[in-house]
Each structure stands twice: as structure tokens, then as C-alpha cells.
Amino acid sequence: MGEFLRVLRKMVHEQPNIRTRLLRLLILSSLLSAMVFAGLSFYGMTFVRKDIADMGTQLSESGAEYTKQYINKTSKDTLAELAKAEAGYIDREMSLMQHDVQILSEALTWIQLHPENFLPGNVFDLYNGKVPPTAPCILYSPDVRKRGIETVQKEVELSANIKGTLVPMEKSYGNDSYSATYFGSKHGFLICSSVFPGDEYSPLSDDPAFDYDPRVRPWYVNAVNANKVVFSLPYLTILNEEHSDVEVISCSVPYYDAEGIAGVASLDMATKKLRQYIHDTAIGEKGINFVMTNEGKIVFSPMQEGVLAETDQPQDLRQSEVAELAQAARQMAKGERGMLPVEVYGEKYMLAFAPIPTMGWSLGLLVSQEDISSSLQESQNYFMGQMDNFKENLQREYLFLLQAALLALLIMIVIMFFMSERLSDRFVQPIKQMADGVREIASGNLDKKLEIKTGDEIEHLAVCFNAMTDELKAYIENLSQVTAEKEKAAAELSVAKNIQLGALPQDFLTSRQEFQIYASMDAAKGVGGDFYDFYLTDENHLVITIADVSGKGIPAALYMMRAKTTLKNLVLMAKDPDDFAAVVMLANQELCRENEEMMFVTVFIAQLDLVTGELIYVNGGHNPPLVQENGRFRYLRHKKKHMMLGVNEEGMYESHSLVLQPGEMIFLYTDGVTEAMNEAGGMYSEERLQETLNVQGEKNVREILAAVRQDVGVYAGEAEQSDDITMLGLKFYGYKKNSREDSRKL
Structure with a gap:
């Protein structure tokens, strides 16, 4: 008690320097905390018990x-x-x-x-x-x-x-x-x-x-x-x-x-x-x-x-x-x-x-x-x-914890009184020494070194100040060079993004009456590894492709361009245009060659006969597309799943076919859609994608893709986009007698 009174007398009679202020702050904070905690405890004793009972009743009723x-x-x-x-x-x-x-x-x-x-x-x-x-x-x-x-x-x-x-x-x-x-x-x-x-x-x-x-x-x-x-x-x-x-x-x-x-x-x-x-x-x-x-x-x-x-x-x-x-x-x-x-x-x-x-x-x-x-x-x-049992147990636990907290607070206040003076001396002295050194450094002497040996964070702070002066000198020297390099890299990345977008088809063949097609790609970074492609091999056959390259950024974009060019060239040069399995097998062999970075790509490629509606397709390890039948979308799955391209040069692939009826649609996408994550880390999922598509009614393809993209954005909220989001939709309307003549006139 004598030591405690001595500390109080020093606080009253000494000048209010940092040490005194720190002592006052510690003691006043302790007293204020005790008073606030005592008030909260009283409130808890009189009112919180009632609130807990009311909340328990509401919880039990709503839970029941x-x-x-x-x-x-x-x-x-x-x-x-x-x-x-x-x-x-x-x-x-x-x-x-x-x-x-x-x-x-x-x-x-x-x-x-x-x-x-x-x-x-x-x-x-x-x-x-x-x-x-x-x-x-x-x-x-x-x-x-x-x-x-x-x-x-x-x-x-x-x-x-x-x-x-x-x-x-x-x-x-x-x-x-x-x-x-x-x-x-x-x-x-x-x-x-x-x-x-x-x-x-x-x-x-x-x-x-x-x-x-x-x-x-x-x-x-x-x-x-x-x-x-x-x-x-x-x-x-x-x-x-x-x-x-x-x-x-x-x-x-x-x-x-x-x-x-x-x-x-x-x-x-x-x-x-x-x-x-x-x-x-x-x-x-x-x-x-x-x-x-x-x-x-x-x-x-x-x-x-x-x-x-x-x-x-x-x-x-x-x-x-x-x-x-x-x-x-x-x-x-x-x-x-x-x-x-x-x-x-x-x-x-x-x-x-x-x-x-x-x-x-x-x-x-x-x-x-x-x-x-x-x-x-x-x-x-x-x-x-x-x-009811839970409410009773909760009230008992609350009272016990309240009593334990009050006792712990009283013990901490007593300890704080006796340790505050020593802590103040130990804390203030190195700060004074550091303040003098920092003042000299601030005057322009970047060669000044602080010599503080306290063995704690203050010593570490002094070391950091010494390192900061060295780094500041180097930073000033390199700032202009780094700024120029960043501006150059940003310009090059922008050019790369424009080149990549330019490689994706933007003419959605709106003059053709047999079908309606639309696609979009949102890269997670400046450039991405996803791509889509579509082109007519003749008047009656339309080829569509969607793919997802492993990785992100420039390497993925380069491999994407190689995969896109390889697939399209092999399709156009194929002796048998319907043998898509052979096309994918040859593309896989080509992509496996000189693939030192061990990159790979998942691919879904298909050809639509605009007269019969027959769709011949090969899935090379890609997400299963959704096909609209009788107004409802279903996933196009097969028991045997083929390997992605670029992994095994001896990989074999099998083609499948189905017939689209007039008014039916196929929806292709990459895993950036179904694996889009929200702030809690939950994924968008295949089930939500299917539900979103099934409520679109008779919208056109562009509106359907926009609705899916909006729903993905709503689900993700403020979460950062973790992967490229690419979609392609194709709706088949059936062969029309004058469609070819009309397209030629246009």
C-alpha cells in the first residue's frame, strides 16, 4: 500500500512528461475499466438475464x-x-x-x-x-x-x-x-x-x-x-x-x-x-x-x-x-x-x-x-x-463467468499499479534515444545509425530505422527506373489483352436464321487462359469450341493461342469432317510436343449440322455442357471421361452425337462459372447454374448468357474473381429454305 501511495504522490507533484502521462494513463485506464466493467456487470445482473430469457423463448419457438x-x-x-x-x-x-x-x-x-x-x-x-x-x-x-x-x-x-x-x-x-x-x-x-x-x-x-x-x-x-x-x-x-x-x-x-x-x-x-x-x-x-x-x-x-x-x-x-x-x-x-x-x-x-x-x-x-x-x-x-434446459444452463454459466471476470479484473488492477512505474521507465528511455536519432535522420543525415540495445520491439524498431535509411537511399535511386518499367509492363499487358480479345470471334453470325450464337469471356487477370471459337466449315456446318488452359496470365494466354490455332487448323484440314475424335487426338499429340512447362487444356468441341440438327462432339476433360430438351436443361455427361489435351501423347478420344430439335439450345462454360466463390468460400455449383438456366424462359442467347453472368456476380458479391469466366450459347432453329440465299444477299 505504501508503494501505491508513493506512485500517486509522484503523479500529482511531478511535471507531466511522457513518463508521468504514461503512469496516469495506465492507472486511469485501469480505474475506468473497473468502473465500466462494474456498470456492465450491474446491467447484466438486472437486464441481461431478462434478455437471455426472451431470446431463449424466441429461439425455442422459431427453432421448434x-x-x-x-x-x-x-x-x-x-x-x-x-x-x-x-x-x-x-x-x-x-x-x-x-x-x-x-x-x-x-x-x-x-x-x-x-x-x-x-x-x-x-x-x-x-x-x-x-x-x-x-x-x-x-x-x-x-x-x-x-x-x-x-x-x-x-x-x-x-x-x-x-x-x-x-x-x-x-x-x-x-x-x-x-x-x-x-x-x-x-x-x-x-x-x-x-x-x-x-x-x-x-x-x-x-x-x-x-x-x-x-x-x-x-x-x-x-x-x-x-x-x-x-x-x-x-x-x-x-x-x-x-x-x-x-x-x-x-x-x-x-x-x-x-x-x-x-x-x-x-x-x-x-x-x-x-x-x-x-x-x-x-x-x-x-x-x-x-x-x-x-x-x-x-x-x-x-x-x-x-x-x-x-x-x-x-x-x-x-x-x-x-x-x-x-x-x-x-x-x-x-x-x-x-x-x-x-x-x-x-x-x-x-x-x-x-x-x-x-x-x-x-x-x-x-x-x-x-x-x-x-x-x-x-x-x-x-x-x-x-x-428450456439450454436457457437455464446459459444463465448459470453467465453468472459464473461474470464473477470470475470481476475477480480477474481486480487482480489485474492491483498488478498494474505496481508494474506501471517500471514499465514506464523501461519504455520511455529508449524512446527518448530513438527520438533524438530520428530527428537527426529527418534533418537529412541518412547515414545516421541508431544504437539501442533493449532486446525488445524498440531495439527491433531501431534496426528497422537503420535498414529504412539504407532502403530509402536505394529506393530514391531506383524509383524512377521502377516507375518506368511498371508503366512499360502495364502497356504491354494491355496490348496482350487486346490481342487476345481480337483473336476471339466477335461476329456472332446474326445474319444466319438457322441458329443463334453468342459468347463472352471475362479474364481473372489482364489476360486469361480460357477461349471460345466458332466458325462455319461450309454453308451447312457450324463448329463451336470452348477450352480452359491450366494456369493464369501471359503463359496461359500463349498456350491458349497455340491450342486455338491447332484445333481450328486440324478441323479445316480434316479429311473426314465428322471424325472429331481423330481431330482431337491429333491436336493432343501436337500440344504434347515441346510442352516443357507441362501445361494442358480442357476442350469441348462440336459440329452442328444446320440441316438435320445433329451435333457431333468430343469432350476432352472439360466441364459437361447443358443441353435444353423440352424446355429444361440437363447436363450432357458420359460414364467415360476423356483426359485433357497436352498431358498424354497416346491419349484416345471418342466422339458422341445428339440431335437438337428446333428451339433447343446447348450451353458451354468453363469452371470459372461453377467454381466462382463468394466471400465465405462457397462455390456457385453446377446445380445453381442449371436452376438459373431453367428459369430463363424464351429469352435469346445473349440475354441468357447475361442473366447467368449477373447471377454469378450476385453470388460472388465482393469476393475477388479467382478464375476466367467464359460462356458460349448456341440455339438451333432448324434449316430454313431461304436462309442460305438471305445470308448471301446480306
């Missing part, structure tokens, strides 16, 4: 609402994915069934077309003796039995060679459900894997069940009429008195002999497992899953009555009185995916639907909006509870 909206959206996305997954499961089951019946058809066709390769076979005759369980057997139509089975004996013996396939194929569907494989001949007999599974059957000669003509059965007739794989609607197949009727779906396809269709192979599968799957995957207590044909008729549904019930004469859901349900049914019949709110059985539902492509049917998932809302409310309540 956001969580509710997010979960709602996620639930809808999940429903759509569930519909897709469940429809995919059913489709896989049906596609396996289709695959098996096609194998059976192909095997029968091979047997019928190559009878010389097979010995006579046999199957159990239902009309003569007992038939073991699951043994292949034969049924005859009434007319065959009437004229004698010997009339078809040779065909039966030949076809019996398939019996080794029938039973294993049937057993591949498991023993827990009914299935059957069989085929019917155009001559009136049927061979099947079994009649009654698990039974040994002794038929009666007068049993009408065995007067069976497959040629009049729907599964046979439908397959012959369609001449392809067909699926039946579910129907009941009769077994015997000990076995109840079984509902099955048949998958049938013709097989052939030398004269054409020889018969129909078919596979039956019980629907029990499928129905159980559809029932078990319903969501919520009120959830309803159903399957609908492409004609709008309900095939599978748990409902016994109403609009979704299975009936002998089901109504067409596309004609439903409920507008939302009719709209969804029409989309389902077209094989579309989607989700719509509907009202069924007096309940509000969300209907998610997805196609079953193999059968041409569609699966619908109805989820009660009441179930969805209850889940959302539970999530909201949980979030609100968590936010």
Missing part, C-alpha cells in the same frame, strides 16, 4: 417451428423414397418371375427348333395311373382325347425333355407358397410341373377337370395376342377338396417352332406373400397401401369397400369424383412418381406413389396426415423442452 417444417419436409421425402423402394421390391419379384418364364420359353423354343438333338421323353399321364407329388404330368384338350392322343404323341415326347426344368424352377419360389410352371401347345395339350402339390393323385376318367384345353385360357390367348410377356390380373386357381382356392398371378410368354408360335409357357405365383408385404408395409394405424393397374383399377388393397376396394368390376380411379385422387391416379397410370394430398374415407392423407415398370402397374402409399402431425408435435415438444 423450423424443426417442424424440416421434419415435415423430410417425412414427405421419406414417404416418396419408401414408395419407390417398396415398388422396387415388387418390381424385382415380378422381373424375376418374368426372367424365369422367358428362360422356360427359350428352352422350349430350342427344343422345338432342334428336335434332332433330343431323345423321346415322357411325363406322367393323369389318365393312366397315379401321379406322384410335384411330378410333371400332362393334360389333354377334349378334341385331342376325341381324335386320339397318338396324334400329338411325337410332340409330347419331344416337349417332355423340358421336365427337368419345370420342377426346379417351381421349387425356386419356396415351399411356403403355391407356384406352378407349365406350358400349353397349340395342338391342345398342357404339361405342368404338378397338379396338386403334396398329394398323390389318382384321376377319374370322367373327371371334367381334366378336359382341359389351354388354347382357350386367358393366359394363353393374351400371350399369343400380345406375342410377348404378359401378366394376368390376380385370379383364383382351384386345387382340390383338401386344398382351398389359391389366388395367383400368371406370367406368360409364347415359345416358337419353325412355323411360328408353337405354344405358351407360363408361371403361376401365389399372391399371398405379395399381399402380406403390401399390408405389412402400411405406415401408421390408418395407413393404406394399394396397387393399381395402368387402367386405373385396384388390384391389391386391404379395403373391403369404398373407392379403394377390390371388386369384380372395379371402377377406374382416374374417373373418381375426388379430384385429387383422380389426378394422382392419372399420374400413376402414366408410370410417374410423386406425392399429393388426398381425402379418402373422410380422412386426409398424403399419397406417395411409384411405378412398377415390369407389370406397368403402380404402388400407392396412403399415410394419414393425422399420424404425420402427431409425430411433428412430439418433435416440437421435445425441441421446446431442450431449449
Whole structure:
């Protein structure tokens, strides 16, 4: 305390020099800080607690609402994915069934077309003796039995060679459900894997069940009429008195002999497992899953009555009185995916639907909006509870930190009082010495050297002053020379930029009516490595090119000019103008030669036939362009991506083609567009580029490119442009009879 009072007395009685002022400043700053901090602490104790509580309440409410909206959206996305997954499961089951019946058809066709390769076979005759369980057997139509089975004996013996396939194929569907494989001949007999599974059957000669003509059965007739794989609607197949009727779906396809269709192979599968799957995957207590044909008729549904019930004469859901349900049914019949709110059985539902492509049917998932809302409310309540806990913890932590900060401030004030005098002496003395030396240097004596040995920043500052005097002398001498060199370099860079821009075509061929083209390039530096090019090789062919050279500045610009000239010369000299793969391969070989700097260039080059709209193109490691089809832009991607030019002299390239319809457009760009960064370091992205293009409507090419460039600029904000931004758009309008004559007149 005595030392503290001594310091205060010196501050009051001594003259206000730098040392005294520094002492006053330190002590007053400490006291002022303590007072301000005490006031803020009081404010925090009385008001901030209330503010935190209010902010916590607002945050919990807004966060709960956001969580509710997010979960709602996620639930809808999940429903759509569930519909897709469940429809995919059913489709896989049906596609396996289709695959098996096609194998059976192909095997029968091979047997019928190559009878010389097979010995006579046999199957159990239902009309003569007992038939073991699951043994292949034969049924005859009434007319065959009437004229004698010997009339078809040779065909039966030949076809019996398939019996080794029938039973294993049937057993591949498991023993827990009914299935059957069989085929019917155009001559009136049927061979099947079994009649009654698990039974040994002794038929009666007068049993009408065995007067069976497959040629009049729907599964046979439908397959012959369609001449392809067909699926039946579910129907009941009769077994015997000990076995109840079984509902099955048949998958049938013709097989052939030398004269054409020889018969129909078919596979039956019980629907029990499928129905159980559809029932078990319903969501919520009120959830309803159903399957609908492409004609709008309900095939599978748990409902016994109403609009979704299975009936002998089901109504067409596309004609439903409920507008939302009719709209969804029409989309389902077209094989579309989607989700719509509907009202069924007096309940509000969300209907998610997805196609079953193999059968041409569609699966619908109805989820009660009441179930969805209850889940959302539970999530909201949980979030609100968590936010309340957070507010309580935040207030406790605040009080603890406030107390710790007050204690630390008091300790620092005491320490500052006792160290301020020593710090002042140590700080002020070297400053006085430096001030004297600087005064002499300022008078013009640049040879003056400051000799200060304090071992801290002041000594470093003195060394810097000494170095500054030496550098100042050299700077004065070299200033004029450096200024002249900079002015010369700036002039040369401006000339280089003008030369580069002059090498890019600026005449956008506005006189041609078959197409509309426009391009732009914004270099990141004075000159850049991007370039675009377009030219007519004849009256009916337009070549377009866009490329991006590695690196920036003058080296990239020089390599750009070499690449541009090489590509254009090879295109114009090509023996086969359509062989763009050869042109790019030769250009790559040329650019690899004498490439000591290991530079490379990505290229997209294409040729448009102005009569047919065919676009032949090669992508040499460049960004995928976007093509407008039916008013929407999509990326033109391929599984195999070619290497950029100038890297591997032995690189191979492949050309592709597509046909632009009148009014469609292709958009080329460099990665300076999609990789443009904002202040936060986020990239513009391919997705945003596609969205921007898709909202441009019927604008012309120049307006579309301007809109994209503006959107990139808005996204980047104040961030510095990091790469060249180059774009080229080409819209095809189609060949017009007088377009060539008009262009010549112009």
C-alpha cells in the first residue's frame, strides 16, 4: 500500500512528461475499466438475464417451428423414397418371375427348333395311373382325347425333355407358397410341373377337370395376342377338396417352332406373400397401401369397400369424383412418381406413389396426415423442452463467468499499479534515444545509425530505422527506373489483352436464321487462359469450341493461342469432317510436343449440322455442357471421361452425337462459372447454374448468357474473381429454305 501511495504522490507533484502521462494513463485506464466493467456487470445482473430469457423463448419457438417444417419436409421425402423402394421390391419379384418364364420359353423354343438333338421323353399321364407329388404330368384338350392322343404323341415326347426344368424352377419360389410352371401347345395339350402339390393323385376318367384345353385360357390367348410377356390380373386357381382356392398371378410368354408360335409357357405365383408385404408395409394405424393397374383399377388393397376396394368390376380411379385422387391416379397410370394430398374415407392423407415398370402397374402409399402431425408435435415438444434446459444452463454459466471476470479484473488492477512505474521507465528511455536519432535522420543525415540495445520491439524498431535509411537511399535511386518499367509492363499487358480479345470471334453470325450464337469471356487477370471459337466449315456446318488452359496470365494466354490455332487448323484440314475424335487426338499429340512447362487444356468441341440438327462432339476433360430438351436443361455427361489435351501423347478420344430439335439450345462454360466463390468460400455449383438456366424462359442467347453472368456476380458479391469466366450459347432453329440465299444477299 505504501508503494501505491508513493506512485500517486509522484503523479500529482511531478511535471507531466511522457513518463508521468504514461503512469496516469495506465492507472486511469485501469480505474475506468473497473468502473465500466462494474456498470456492465450491474446491467447484466438486472437486464441481461431478462434478455437471455426472451431470446431463449424466441429461439425455442422459431427453432421448434423450423424443426417442424424440416421434419415435415423430410417425412414427405421419406414417404416418396419408401414408395419407390417398396415398388422396387415388387418390381424385382415380378422381373424375376418374368426372367424365369422367358428362360422356360427359350428352352422350349430350342427344343422345338432342334428336335434332332433330343431323345423321346415322357411325363406322367393323369389318365393312366397315379401321379406322384410335384411330378410333371400332362393334360389333354377334349378334341385331342376325341381324335386320339397318338396324334400329338411325337410332340409330347419331344416337349417332355423340358421336365427337368419345370420342377426346379417351381421349387425356386419356396415351399411356403403355391407356384406352378407349365406350358400349353397349340395342338391342345398342357404339361405342368404338378397338379396338386403334396398329394398323390389318382384321376377319374370322367373327371371334367381334366378336359382341359389351354388354347382357350386367358393366359394363353393374351400371350399369343400380345406375342410377348404378359401378366394376368390376380385370379383364383382351384386345387382340390383338401386344398382351398389359391389366388395367383400368371406370367406368360409364347415359345416358337419353325412355323411360328408353337405354344405358351407360363408361371403361376401365389399372391399371398405379395399381399402380406403390401399390408405389412402400411405406415401408421390408418395407413393404406394399394396397387393399381395402368387402367386405373385396384388390384391389391386391404379395403373391403369404398373407392379403394377390390371388386369384380372395379371402377377406374382416374374417373373418381375426388379430384385429387383422380389426378394422382392419372399420374400413376402414366408410370410417374410423386406425392399429393388426398381425402379418402373422410380422412386426409398424403399419397406417395411409384411405378412398377415390369407389370406397368403402380404402388400407392396412403399415410394419414393425422399420424404425420402427431409425430411433428412430439418433435416440437421435445425441441421446446431442450431449449428450456439450454436457457437455464446459459444463465448459470453467465453468472459464473461474470464473477470470475470481476475477480480477474481486480487482480489485474492491483498488478498494474505496481508494474506501471517500471514499465514506464523501461519504455520511455529508449524512446527518448530513438527520438533524438530520428530527428537527426529527418534533418537529412541518412547515414545516421541508431544504437539501442533493449532486446525488445524498440531495439527491433531501431534496426528497422537503420535498414529504412539504407532502403530509402536505394529506393530514391531506383524509383524512377521502377516507375518506368511498371508503366512499360502495364502497356504491354494491355496490348496482350487486346490481342487476345481480337483473336476471339466477335461476329456472332446474326445474319444466319438457322441458329443463334453468342459468347463472352471475362479474364481473372489482364489476360486469361480460357477461349471460345466458332466458325462455319461450309454453308451447312457450324463448329463451336470452348477450352480452359491450366494456369493464369501471359503463359496461359500463349498456350491458349497455340491450342486455338491447332484445333481450328486440324478441323479445316480434316479429311473426314465428322471424325472429331481423330481431330482431337491429333491436336493432343501436337500440344504434347515441346510442352516443357507441362501445361494442358480442357476442350469441348462440336459440329452442328444446320440441316438435320445433329451435333457431333468430343469432350476432352472439360466441364459437361447443358443441353435444353423440352424446355429444361440437363447436363450432357458420359460414364467415360476423356483426359485433357497436352498431358498424354497416346491419349484416345471418342466422339458422341445428339440431335437438337428446333428451339433447343446447348450451353458451354468453363469452371470459372461453377467454381466462382463468394466471400465465405462457397462455390456457385453446377446445380445453381442449371436452376438459373431453367428459369430463363424464351429469352435469346445473349440475354441468357447475361442473366447467368449477373447471377454469378450476385453470388460472388465482393469476393475477388479467382478464375476466367467464359460462356458460349448456341440455339438451333432448324434449316430454313431461304436462309442460305438471305445470308448471301446480306
